[in-house]
Amino acid sequence: METQFLDPTPDRKLLDHNFEGYKLTLHNTKIITTQLSTPVLRIIPGRKHYTLLHGMVFDMHNCLVGEKANTYENVYFFDRNKNLRKARLDVILSKLEICKLWKFPDHEEVTNNDNIIYHPSIKLISENLAIASDGVRTFFLLETGDRSTDNKWEILHSEELLQGKGFYIQDAVLKDLELHVLLCSIEFGKRSHLAVHWITLINESNIWRQKSLKELCVEGNARYIYLERSCEAIYVASTISCRFVFDSENIIMDTSDAQREQVSKLNFKWSQDSNYVAIHFIMPNDIEREDVKVSCTSSYITVEYKNSSLLDGALYSVIHTELTTISISKNLLEITMAKTEEGDEWSSLLRDFETSKQYVGGISENLDHSASDESENPEQVPLFNKDAVEECDFANSEHTILERMCANTHKITHRCSLGTSPVLLTMEPNNRKAPSFGVRYDVDLCVWEPCFEDNNFELKHTTTLLALGYIQATTERKKFLCCPSNFEFTVICDMSRHIFLYRQNRSIESGELINRRTGSRPKKAEQRVFSVPNEEILGVYAVPLGIYILGETYLMYIEA
Template identity: 30%
Template sequence: MRAFGMYNYLHLDSWYQDSVYYVDQFGRVMNLAVTLDTALQKPREVFRLPTDLTAYDNRLCASIHFSSSSWVTLSDGTGRLYLIKSGKRGNSASEKWEIVFNEELGSPFIIAHSVSFLKCDTHTVAVLLLRVEKDELDTKGSGFHITLEWITIAEISKEGEHRYEIFKRRVLQGKSVPHYAAIEPSGDGLMIVSYKPFKFLQDEDDNSEENDVKVTNEKKDPLYYWQQTEDDLTITVHIPQDITKDDIKVRFSPDNICVTLKDQPPLMEGKLYSSVDHESCTWIIREDKSLEISLIKKNEGPQWPELIIGDTRGEFIMDSSQCSEISESLMHLTSEVMNPNPEKEKPPCNAQELEECDAFLEDSASLCRFDGDTLKITHVINLGSNQYLFSVVVDPREMPCFCLRHDVDALLWQPHCDQPENMWEHIATFNALGYVQASKQDKKFMACAPDYSYAALCECLRRVFIYRQPAPLSTVLYNRKEGRQVGQVAKQLVATLECNDPILGFQATSERLFVLTAKTLFLIKVNSGN
């Protein structure tokens, strides 16, 4: 339902503001552009899918993604992908949609994202396809899994002829529909926000080996044990009797560790959960022939949930003092008597104080970055209770931004794949939007203006809510409770559509909102001046 039932049928061309597209039931791609302030051109057919869509019973919705200012990826919902050279779309005279590649790619999908770029002077398009597939082996869960297929299509020259072919296909699998999934502009990586983790599926040969390894690993003892305090971590590794000090190499860096014995492949290697003071890290061989490694945390205090990101071969050991500290800190939450003293000023927990809109449907989501070459996760951030709200394209040359709830507010984050030290930049805040949207039980779509001047959401039927950023007041206003003068006020506007048809599409530009129903496209002017 989340993948296809809540699908946004209206597609905003971020390369050309105030130009929207939709695919109608006959497979025609229709364009609507704003000519005057609120005047729309008549719907203009720019392309027609060759497939007779009425002949398919189980097809998905057709989906479009604008990979660049002159390239488009298009799915007809039957399992066929089209790569289209559109020409410059902002001008109808130079806009001519021409198929340069189309291929049947298996079961039906929708396009989650696509990018166009030059790699080694070759024009390349990377596309992310989303499918919900039946999982025959899953007897306890939903019975379905989600696949994201990352396809790279490149232009090749054969015998003086230029054509596009699939260069690489990679598949990720997970158990929940991703909130956000986008390919980096360079095509080198992929970012996903999801409730349950995704992982790459290797080729079948690799899979069988991987499964054998898993089975044998389950019977083995942990490869290493680790403990931690607020300041440091201690790792203990059992080593064979014939290994001497000269056979051991331990390399420390601020974010990585590598342990090798003799000339064997690394025993332990990978990215640490957090940074360490690598110059102060040490290792010794103890009397019981075990290797003990001491890591000094760069940031004192926070507990690490794992030692090496993605490495499950170790076992964390908690000492008795840490156990007692945790149980003491949780003591006030539990009691053998049900709410022993409800009259006191601060009872242990009063569920009535939690409003219905504060309860999240899901525990927490994670933000992961996957490397396109190694297919490994390079960054993981647990979003905790920072609920995902929506995504928006602020600059079409960059990755889409995603908006998260932080307490009562909503914060907009811009990914920068080329800046490892500032990979996610906070670029805007919508005050109180996190709280307000949570109280709207019938909400369907959310969006914001690319210039952050307002955020908006719509319900399934009729109503659209617009939340403007705080603006200076022309008159003097006082807060009645505190008696202080109020300098700025954020206005909320409500628009009610003159029809009862379900809202199927919703897009925001800096000055106007587009709202699509089965029969009508509504244009709402959001004048930023007042």
């Protein structure tokens, strides 16, 4: 099965181009705070571990895990004594009740300084089961019982899964008698990268054992790594394509050499200047326009002639799709693409997604001689006024692509272009679908839901967080961005002590503005700002009626 490339388009019905923005309100808000008897456990990396990847894994770690059920809502965190604590809100008494559920068993101290210790992590995989990692080397399967009570949790199974290396839990799916877990760790090679370990455990006569192990290498900036709920594939959104490097059940076929040989045989030439990239194909003399089919997205191109593929691959960098032109003159087919960044020097036309290496298809020499000698470069006219552009309007040079990778064939079945915005928001997964995620679209934040049904994959645009794409880009020192399952409001927390709440479904009238034509007053959505104790915010969890905020020495609930 060949890779299918999708370019998701937002649902216009979910966009509001007349949105007026948010207005700050000073309404009284109910805030409940409790001091912790033991501070929250926080892991700081060693001196050798200060790459950008380490910063993302450690500094942006959310130490608060929550769940919202029909009859209860709980949040969980670890204290410095490695106790797992549960907190819930007593609505009648207006206070936060905290209790101890479980504690990591004592283990020997790590003597190897090269071994990275991660934050402890926990995932709730069913109504009465959970998994946990101590961040050092041990994986735990826990019996939780009824989580609406304060029953103590018990260990069902524990094991050192990665030969003594530290890891944290990224995702987990319980399917029948099999438990699929994604464990992540930072590895070092030519450059630091994220190693994703897909481990399958099976329950045989109430005894859990490891069934299989798959490993993936993720070298780019990956903000979204989750399993398909059928456990037949994995979704990865990253700036560089990932790849399988090990599978205990199936042999991994290296197709990079075959792909490079196939591209080298294609009869095309390409050239570039500071603004454009041009591709030239030598065609038969009787070529007709309807015989040529060109499909070009912001980062992928497909060219066919009479159902025969001439070019099919990912572009080296990002282009403006709407400025792509196609021209046919005698036996010459020319495709011109506009670069998104002026002066961006391409070292190749295509990028090999399998090896993340770049190669040049055909002849890489400059093709000025192939064009007409009488052609002249027209004067470049600015397309817009640069003075009106703010710093946050400049797109990231790295392009994010969501890939669906098959667990059995190790091939990429689908690629979706997410533009130059990383994944900014990830919702909670459920047993039926992979978690929705949010990326910036213009000034908004569009939320997409991956769906794979009847062998068809698509990204469904489910909701839009109006103006949040622009707002989060202008928020200095932004750390967390989250919203509840019903998307009633959005929360942005910075690195210090400020919390910004945006509720777009609750409009307030603007008293100072009047529409001259209609006489009506425009309505603005609600914005609220809160300050917390002078400590770094370590965790946040949003429920439909409020927000839980975790600091090093306190836990706070803010009524939304």
